[in-house]
Amino acid sequence: MQITKPCVALVASPGMGHLIPIIELGKRLVTCHKMDVTIFVVTSSGVSSLSQASSQNLLNIVFLPPVDISGLVDSATSIYTQLAIMMRLALPNLQTAISAMESHPVALIVDLFGTELLVLGGEFKMLKYIFVTSNAWYLALNTYVPTLDKNALDKHVENQEPLWIPGCQSILFDDTFGPILNRKNQMFVEFVRVGIEISMADGVLVNTWQDLEPTTLDALGDEKKLKRVIKAPVYAVGPLVRPIDVNVRRDALDWLDMQPSQSVIYVSFGSGGTLSTKQTIELAWGLELSQQRFIWVLRPPVENDASANIFKTGREFDDSSSYLPDGFLTRTHNLGLVISTWAPQTEILAHPSVGGFLSHCGWNSILESIVNGLPIISWPLYAEQKMNAALLTALGVAVRAQASPSNGVVTREEINSMVRRIMVDKEGYEIRRKVKEFKYSALKASSEDGSSSNSISNLAKAFKDRSQCQNVEY
Numbered sequence: 001m002q003i004t005k006p007c008v009a010l011v012a013s014p015g016m017g018h019l020i021p022i023i024e025l026g027k028r029l030v031t032c033h034k035m036d037v038t039i040f041v042v043t044s045s046g047v048s049s050l051s052q053a054s055s056q057n058l059l060n061i062v063f064l065p066p067v068d069i070s071g072l073v074d075s076a077t078s079i080y081t082q083l084a085i086m087m088r089l090a091l092p093n094l095q096t097a098i099s100a101m102e103s104h105p106v107a108l109i110v111d112l113f114g115t116e117l118l119v120l121g122g123e124f125k126m127l128k129y130i131f132v133t134s135n136a137w138y139l140a141l142n143t144y145v146p147t148l149d150k151n152a153l154d155k156h157v158e159n160q161e162p163l164w165i166p167g168c169q170s171i172l173f174d175d176t177f178g179p180i181l182n183r184k185n186q187m188f189v190e191f192v193r194v195g196i197e198i199s200m201a202d203g204v205l206v207n208t209w210q211d212l213e214p215t216t217l218d219a220l221g222d223e224k225k226l227k228r229v230i231k232a233p234v235y236a237v238g239p240l241v242r243p244i245d246v247n248v249r250r251d252a253l254d255w256l257d258m259q260p261s262q263s264v265i266y267v268s269f270g271s272g273g274t275l276s277t278k279q280t281i282e283l284a285w286g287l288e289l290s291q292q293r294f295i296w297v298l299r300p301p302v303e304n305d306a307s308a309n310i311f312k313t314g315r316e317f318d319d320s321s322s323y324l325p326d327g328f329l330t331r332t333h334n335l336g337l338v339i340s341t342w343a344p345q346t347e348i349l350a351h352p353s354v355g356g357f358l359s360h361c362g363w364n365s366i367l368e369s370i371v372n373g374l375p376i377i378s379w380p381l382y383a384e385q386k387m388n389a390a391l392l393t394a395l396g397v398a399v400r401a402q403a404s405p406s407n408g409v410v411t412r413e414e415i416n417s418m419v420r421r422i423m424v425d426k427e428g429y430e431i432r433r434k435v436k437e438f439k440y441s442a443l444k445a446s447s448e449d450g451s452s453s454n455s456i457s458n459l460a461k462a463f464k465d466r467s468q469c470q471n472v473e474y
Contacts, residue, residue, distance in 0.1 A: 005036040006467035007103035009126070011094060012041050013083050013113040016271055017364050021133045021207050022111060023059065024240040025456075030058045032453075033460035036103055040064055042090045042114075064093040077186075079272075079383065080179060083113045084190040091117055098124055106466040109205070112142070115197035127466055129459070130198055131205040134363045136216040136236065137391055138177070138384050139198075139206055140168045143230045145180055146195040157181055166226055167219025169394060175386040199231040203459070207238035207363065209445035209452045212370075212395070212438060235455040239367040239442050241346070248344045252295055253351065255337050259293055262355030265377075265419055266348050268297040269360040273381045277301040277323055279409050284328050286415025287336065292423050294336040295354075297343045298324075349374060356422045361388040370397065373439040375422040375431040377401060379410070397435040399427075 008029055012022040022039060029035040038060040044067060067089040073082055087110075094117055098105065107127040110117045112134075121128035132139045144165050145153075156163040157180065160173035171177075179191035198204060210217060213236075219225040220234045256264060267287070269275065275283065280301045287294050301323050329338065345365070348354060349372045357369045358377040366388055369376050376398035378389035392398035399418050401410045422428040445452040 004103065005034055006107075006463045007036040007038065007101070007105045008107045008109065008463055009098060009101075009105040010037065010039045010131070011090075011108070011110040011114050011117060012039060013087050013111050014042055014044055015083070017362050018111045018113070018133050020242050020364055021238075021240040022109075022131065023061075024242065025109070025131065025205070025237065026059050028237075028240070028456055029460060029463075032456065033463075035460065035463065036060075038062060038101065038105070040094055040097060042067065042086055042094075044069065044086055062097060064090055064097060067093075078178065081187045081190055084194070087114045088116050090114075091120075095120055095123070104470070106470065107463050112194060115194050115201075118197065118201060121202075125470070127202045127462065128200070129203045129205060130201045130232075131207075133207050134384055135208045135388065135391060136206050136213040136220060136234070137168060138387055139204065139230075139234070140165050140216055140220060140226055141171065141177060141387070142191065142195045143198050143226060144195075146192045147229055150183075153180065153183065165219075166224075167222060168216045168226075169391075171387065172390065175390040177384050177387055178382075199229065201232045203233050203235055203462075204230065205235045205237050205455075205459070207240050207367065209236050209238050209442060209450075211441035211445065211451075212238075213391075235459060236445075237452050237455050237459075239371055239446065239452075241364065241367045241371060244347055244350050245344075248347050250344050250347075252337060252339060252343055252348055256295070256348065256351045256353040259353040261352050263423075264293040264295060264351075264354050265356040265358060265423055266295050266345075266354050266374075267358040268343065268345060268365070269299065269379070269381060270362045270365060273360040273362075274299050274302040274305060276303050276409075278407075280323055281325055282409055282412045283415055284324050285412035286410075287419065288325075288328065288332055289412055289416040290419040290423070291335070292419050293353075294332075294419075295339065295343070295348060296336060297339050297345075299340075356419075356428075358419070361385040361392065363388060366392065367442075370435060370438050371442050373432070373436040375399075375428060375435050377418045377422060395434070395438070397431060397438060399431070 010022050010026055012019040026037040026039050030037050041063050043063055067086050069082060069085050072085055098120060105126050107129060108121050109129040109131050111131050115130060118128040155161045156173060162170040162172050164170050179187040182188055217236055220230055221227055346368060349368050357374045358379060359365045361378045361380045376392055378392050378398045379401040380386045380389040389400050393400055399421050401418060402414060403410050422431060444450050
């Protein structure tokens, strides 16, 4: 009798923040539950990226033909809208790819930008799941906003009143996710569409864990709160982060080997984040004033576009000395290391010499910091990062950058103060204690019989049950 493993198809939208957790979920399904996993990666014209974590023989990774959105967007089109359009255009390519598969998938898992692809679930008789690679609070917002009337949104947007979400932390106006600020914008239309389509899934996966967001996860499962809106069961499956690659050796790691324990702050705004010229200069001065050791992944400054590099992962940059204060590299050569190309973030954050993280608050970066027990300086730039920063503050694991109200720039004095607060001041001890509590709860959630492992096991059972229903033996 031939034994066939149940096949699961996962789809990742462009961007490492979406691809990495998709890959890690696929690896769990293969190694722990003996699934046959294929990951389809949507790419735009001229852009493709692949996590080092994918260089495993565990997964079948398929790059779909690039989609060209050049005639559909302009310089003012948001990243959110661009990603939604890319995933929409990828539908025919994904349909063709699934049709050509030898093993018929029993389930389709798409990330949040790919909800329109769930229509293929009906065509191919697959279970339909959505993987939210951010947190449960963001999921709560996305599913609740489509139910609000104009008056409720106006109170938040025009009167700047907090936005109440049943059973969850309210969202302050200053932390609002961009799409809901302008109902006439295409970004709002896409955001609402996604929120509605989430309820059509057989289940929703979230890259968080029970102890990190207990109140929000409970609200998502409560019929009197958000369950009536989202309808689908929610599975907390995190933290799904890229593991350390012991074979990676870069100059940054060699440099860290020579530094004292927990003495270095890692500074990075992700693969896409950018600062203005003035802000880059202020950050340099702030790091120098703090007199703390640092590793800074530095991107060239870009004016008025905080996400300018989001589709340019892996690009090499020009000499950083042209946009840093005169003499900065010379004065800090014994104190810090500036990196202008790719940096092995997972390995850096896990290094014993690193004691803190100045981050743009992308959710992947937050999870990587927490699982390594590192306090965070939260400096959100775009997307849902302000919400992420607010969540970190509420959890007590971060201090937050405060920009000057006059020009929107975080001053060198503020940067100096924040760095010292988490690295040397007494306040940092409590933040470090709190983040280590979450580190251990993350380990517990991911361990055998932990809450997140049990969620993935429940998903695997549903996939195997569907496989049996389709008379596929395994």
